[in-house]
Amino acid sequence: MLRIFMTGDNHIGLKYTSHEKSAELAAARLNAFPGMVDRANGENCGLFVITGDLFENTYSIPKRDVSAVADMLSAFKGTVAVLPGNHDYYDRDVKVWQYFKDAISKKDNILLLSEYRPYTLDINGEAVVLYPALCTSLHSAPGENNLGWIKAEPMPQDGTYRLGVAHGAVEGETIDSEGAYFLMSRGELESIPVDAWLIGHTHVPFPRDLAEDRFTGAGRIFNAGTHVQTDVSCNTEGCCFIIEISTDKTVRAKKFRSGTVFFSRKHIAAGASGLAGALSAELSALPDNSSVDLILSGAVSAGEYASRRDIIENALSRFIEGTYDDTRLSKLITRGLIDAEFPETSFSAQLLYSLLDEPKEAQLVYELLCGLKEGGK
Numbered sequence: 001m002l003r004i005f006m007t008g009d010n011h012i013g014l015k016y017t018s019h020e021k022s023a024e025l026a027a028a029r030l031n032a033f034p035g036m037v038d039r040a041n042g043e044n045c046g047l048f049v050i051t052g053d054l055f056e057n058t059y060s061i062p063k064r065d066v067s068a069v070a071d072m073l074s075a076f077k078g079t080v081a082v083l084p085g086n087h088d089y090y091d092r093d094v095k096v097w098q099y100f101k102d103a104i105s106k107k108d109n110i111l112l113l114s115e116y117r118p119y120t121l122d123i124n125g126e127a128v129v130l131y132p133a134l135c136t137s138l139h140s141a142p143g144e145n146n147l148g149w150i151k152a153e154p155m156p157q158d159g160t161y162r163l164g165v166a167h168g169a170v171e172g173e174t175i176d177s178e179g180a181y182f183l184m185s186r187g188e189l190e191s192i193p194v195d196a197w198l199i200g201h202t203h204v205p206f207p208r209d210l211a212e213d214r215f216t217g218a219g220r221i222f223n224a225g226t227h228v229q230t231d232v233s234c235n236t237e238g239c240c241f242i243i244e245i246s247t248d249k250t251v252r253a254k255k256f257r258s259g260t261v262f263f264s265r266k267h268i269a270a271g272a273s274g275l276a277g278a279l280s281a282e283l284s285a286l287p288d289n290s291s292v293d294l295i296l297s298g299a300v301s302a303g304e305y306a307s308r309r310d311i312i313e314n315a316l317s318r319f320i321e322g323t324y325d326d327t328r329l330s331k332l333i334t335r336g337l338i339d340a341e342f343p344e345t346s347f348s349a350q351l352l353y354s355l356l357d358e359p360k361e362a363q364l365v366y367e368l369l370c371g372l373k374e375g376g377k
Contacts, residue, residue: 007224010228083132144182168182283315292321298328
């Protein structure tokens with residue numbers, strides 16, 4: 001039996017420049033690796049495969065971060081195989097791979113898949129061959145991918161475990177309308193007689209229905225997605241796959257939630273429970289290690305509206321960072337509020353009564369009329 005820990009699209013060096021806590025968010029991507037390695041060791045995996053885009057780019061990753069990744073990976077008890085993706089495409093002259101090769105030069109368990117050729121490994125006494133479809137550029141020519149050499153390669157028929165490792169878009173799973181990201185079809189992948197495909201590029205994992213507590217059959221094509229959610233548009237909690245291939249080549253898999261930071265955007269409409277109540281209800285389930293963005297709407301009492309910023313910032317204070325847009329939030333204009341300022345039969349009162357079902361408009365007119373009233377004194 002062969003057991004594999006699979007991750008990819010780790011994007012070490014991602015900057016998060018639009019975030020207040022950019023350094024903490026970037027560090028979380030790197031600091032998730034010890035937990036992943038521990039889980040891989042605990043699951044008795046013999047192979048740890050990174051399916052591309054370990055790094056955000058080829059030119060700006062600090063050498064200390066590259067060395068830190070290598071040190072963390074070296075704690076894995078088996079063999080680590082690293083595939084260059086399109087963000088960290090392979091070129092022997094680019095800085096990131098020079099740093100990486102230097103960092104792993106004295107580590108005998110980390111292998112860089114930098115050539116289009118079979119890599120034959122001994123994993124706990126089992127013969128394993130890796131067939132890498134690595135990237136050597138950021139983009140591909142329209143509709144082209146790096147599978148051609150694998151299709152032409154004779155494959156062993158003696159029980160050797162055969163693993164395709166690729167980086168690129170998979171038709172039906174990834175948007176690649178121009179075919180610029182090494183587009184592969186499922187039919188094309190299925191036609192190549194490997195035991196399993198370990199693929200990177202798509203940040204959302206597929207298959208999507210893997211269990212966490214047990215191995216299940218899931219086909220032969222796997223994309224684990226990113227190990228830590230990258231931003232609010234990335235619809236994953238961050239995960240890795242653990243894949244088990246038996247001697248009869250039955251393939252089963254399960255997932256491991258590796259995410260250490262979560263991004264959430266909440267549209268919250270304040271209602272009868274008020275602003276504080278709405279925030280409490282909507283945010284209570286979010287973990288503390290979240291970056292939260294709020295879009296607020298609704299009408300709240302005059303007291304809550306006056307102190308809305310304090311209420312919002314207090315609700316966000318337990319998270320890594322929090323931002324909000326309260327421009328759709330309005331002060332609830334009531335008959336009592338109107339009657340306290342304007343005579344019931346006045347034009348101002350009658351106009352405001354007519355707007356009670358339009359909270360934002362009522363607030364704007366109310367504040368305008370109050371301002372005019374004050375100015376006329």
